Each structure stands twice: as structure tokens, then as C-alpha cells.
Amino acid sequence: MAKLDVLVSYANHYLQVEEGEDAPGAHNGLQVENSGRVTRILASVDSGLAVIKKASAAGSGSLLIVHHGLFWGGVQPITGTFGRKLELMRAADMALYSVHLPLDAHATVGNNVLLGKALGLRRLEPLLGFGRSGSFAGSRDELVRRVMKTTGRVPQVCAAGPERPRRVGVITGGAGDLLEKVAAAGIDTFVTGEGLQWTWLRAEELGVNMIYGGHYATETFGVRALAAHLAKKFRVPWQFVDHPVPL
Numbered sequence: 001m002a003k004l005d006v007l008v009s010y011a012n013h014y015l016q017v018e019e020g021e022d023a024p025g026a027h028n029g030l031q032v033e034n035s036g037r038v039t040r041i042l043a044s045v046d047s048g049l050a051v052i053k054k055a056s057a058a059g060s061g062s063l064l065i066v067h068h069g070l071f072w073g074g075v076q077p078i079t080g081t082f083g084r085k086l087e088l089m090r091a092a093d094m095a096l097y098s099v100h101l102p103l104d105a106h107a108t109v110g111n112n113v114l115l116g117k118a119l120g121l122r123r124l125e126p127l128l129g130f131g132r133s134g135s136f137a138g139s140r141d142e143l144v145r146r147v148m149k150t151t152g153r154v155p156q157v158c159a160a161g162p163e164r165p166r167r168v169g170v171i172t173g174g175a176g177d178l179l180e181k182v183a184a185a186g187i188d189t190f191v192t193g194e195g196l197q198w199t200w201l202r203a204e205e206l207g208v209n210m211i212y213g214g215h216y217a218t219e220t221f222g223v224r225a226l227a228a229h230l231a232k233k234f235r236v237p238w239q240f241v242d243h244p245v246p247l
Contacts, residue, residue, distance in 0.1 A: 001037050001061070001236065002037070002038040002234035002236050003036060004033065004034060004036045004038050005036065007038055007063065007230060010230075010233070010234075011097065011099075011230060012029055014229075015028075015099055015103060015106060015226075016102055017029050017102050019102075020101065020102065020105070021101075022100050022101045022102070023072070023100065024074070025072035025073065025074055026071075026072075026098070026100040026101065027070075027071045027098060028069075028099050028101075028102055029097065029098070029099070031069050031070055031071065031097065031098050032070070032086065032089055032094070032095055032096040034061065034063075034093045034094055034095040035061075035093050037093075038061060038062070038095070038234070038236060039059070039060070039061035039062065039236060040058060040061065040062050040236055040237050040238065040239070041062070041063050041227045041230055041231050041234075041236055041237070041239075042055045042062050042063065042064045042065065042227070042241050043064075043065045043066075043223040043226065043227035043238065043239070043240050044066050044240070044241040044242070044243060045066065045068060045216055045219050045220055045223060045245075046066060046067070046216075046245070047064075047066045047068060047069055047096065047098065049085055051064075051066070051243045052064075052085045052088050052089060052094075053088060054241050054243065055092075055094060056089065056091065056092035058092075058239070058241075059092070060092055060093045060094075062092065062093075062094045062095070063094070063095045063096075063097060064089075064094055064095070064097070064241070065099070065223055065226060065227050065230075066096065066097070066098050066099075066223065067098070067099065067100060067111075067219050067222060068100070069096070070082070070085065070098070099222075099226070101130055104130045104131075104171075104173070105129065105130035106222070108225075108229075109222055109226045110130075110132075111172040111173070111218065111219050111221050112127075112130065112131050112170050112171060113132050114221040114222065115170050115172055115218060115221055116133075116134055116170045118146075118150045118221070119143065119146045119147065119168070120136065120137070120146060121133075121134030121135065121136055121168055122135045122136070123135055127171065127182065127185060128171070128178060128181055128182065128185065130171070131169060131170055131178075131182075132169075132171075133168060133170070133185070133187055134167075134170075135166070135167060135168070136165050136168045136189070138164075139163055139164055140159060140161070140162070140163050140164065140189065140209055141163075143165060143168065143189065143191075144211060147191060147213050150213075151213045151214060151217035151218060153213070153246070155211050156211075156212040157209070157211050157212075158200045158203045158204065158208075158209065158211075158212075159209055160203045160204040160206070160208055160209060160210070161189050161207055161208045161209035162188055162189075162209070165188055165189035166188050167186055167187050167188055168187065168189045168190075168191060169182045169185070169190045169191065170192075171190075171191075171192050172193050172215075172218035172219045173192070173215050173218060173219050174193055174194050174195070174215050175192040175195070176192050176193075176195015176199040176210070177195060177196060177199060178192075179195065179199050179203060179206070179208065179210070180206075183206045187208065188207070188208055188209065189209040189211070190203070190208055190210050190211070191211045191218075192210070192211070192213070192218070193212065193214055193215035193216075193217070193218040194212055194214065194247060195212060214245075214247060215245065215247055216244055216247065217244070220240070220242075223240075224240055227240070
């Protein structure tokens with residue numbers, strides 16, 4: 001068993017959650033506290049009702065770590081689905097810890113660095129502050145196959161760039177709208193989770209390969225790695241709560 005406040009303090013420092021900017025509703029850090037003890041760590045990408053139900057079945061005293069927390073819509077009444085989530089967590093004595101961009105950007109357990117390494121990118125460097133870029137010794141088709149193997153799903157591919165990528169950028173999640181900035185940074189092949197329709201057309205105009213690997217599928221890496229790291233340090237078990245979204 002670990003103490004919640006000690007674990008959260010360590011996680012906040014390890015992830016540097018107080019530094020940098022994030023979306024207004026991210027609220028990085030502890031979002032829901034429990035009685036103060038942690039008997040197991042759970043990890044999931046989202047904090048939807050289905051995830052909370054699955055996590056609450058794990059037993060009392062869990063800490064659920066998510067990438068997408070509860071407050072994206074801002075202040076909201078504790079009614080309906082939102083109220084039901086809190087009821088389930090309270091009944092299960094479950095705490096919830098959310099970390100968004102700090103987890104994307106982290107050099108060890110971050111979504112972008114882990115996906116970049118899994119794809120075999122070399123000499124990884126920061127991209128736009130929280131992404132990663134690197135070189136790839138292979139063809140575009142080989143990179144697409146690695147994305148498919150790594151994420152477990154077939155990506156959407158706009159093959160508008162070179163057949164042999166020179167510089168590959170990785171920004172997980174819904175980062176398609178960063179295409180112009182990514183291209184301006186010298187990236188000819190951009191791996192992300194999803195993007196709006198115009199990003200495909202703009203990639204064609206810019207001559208950039210776009211590989212859309214899925215928002216959920218590209219963001220399972222960080223929460224898994226963070227949970228494993230904390231579980232090892234605080235000597236508690238951990239497990240991944242999988243609730244895939246095919247987008």
C-alpha cells in the first residue's frame with residue numbers, strides 16, 4: 001500500500017505538471033482524491049463512464065491514471081453522467097490522476113518518445129516542444145507497417161511525401177492541425193493520431209506524408225509506462241484498463 005499524497009507529489013515532480021501550458025480543461029494532477037491509500041494503480045487513456053465502471057470493479061483503494069481527465073468542458077453540475085462517475089469512484093474509494101501535455105512531452109514515459117522509439121526512429125529530438133522527430137532507415141511502406149504493428153490498427157495514409165522519409169515527426173492524439181508547423185520544421189512524414197479533413201488536402205499541397213494512427217491507439221503508451229514506473233517505485237501492482245475508441 002502507498003500513501004496517495006506521497007505518490008501524487010512524486011508524480012507531479014516527475015512529470016513537471018506545474019511547468020508549461022496546456023488546454024484550459026486539462027487540470028493536470030490529482031482530480032479526485034480517495035481516503036488516502038493506494039493499493040493498486042490503474043491506467044487508461046480516457047475517463048469516460050465505461051472506463052470508470054471497469055476500473056471500479058478492480059476493488060477498493062485504486063488510483064486511476066488517465067491522459068484525458070474529467071474537466072474538458074469546464075465547470076459543470078454534479079448531475080447526470082458526471083455525477084455518476086463521481087459516485088462510482090467514491091463507492092470504490094478510487095482516486096483519479098490526469099496528465100495531458102506533460103505526459104506527451106516527457107522524455108522517458110511520454111507518448112511521443114515511446115511511439116517514436118517503437119517505430120524505430122533514430123536520433124530523436126524535440127518537435128514543437130512536446131513532440132519528437134527522428135530519422136527512419138526504411139521506406140514509407142515499412143514505416144506504415146510499423147505504425148500498424150505498434151498501434152494494432154490499420155492507419156489512414158496520405159502518401160503525398162517521399163517514398164523514403166528523411167525526417168519523421170511524431171505527435172500523438174489529435175495533432176493533425178499542427179501540420180503546417182510540423183512541415184515548417186523540416187518534417188516530410190508526420191505520424192499523428194487524427195486530423196480534420198483539410199489536413200489531408202494540405203498535406204498533398206505541402207508534399208508531406210501523413211499517417212493517421214488513431215487518437216486512442218497512439219496514446220496508450222504514456223499511461224502504461226507511467227503506471228509501470230509508479231508501481232515499481234511504490235511497490236504496488238498495476239494494470240491497464242482498455243477501452244478502445246476506433247478514431
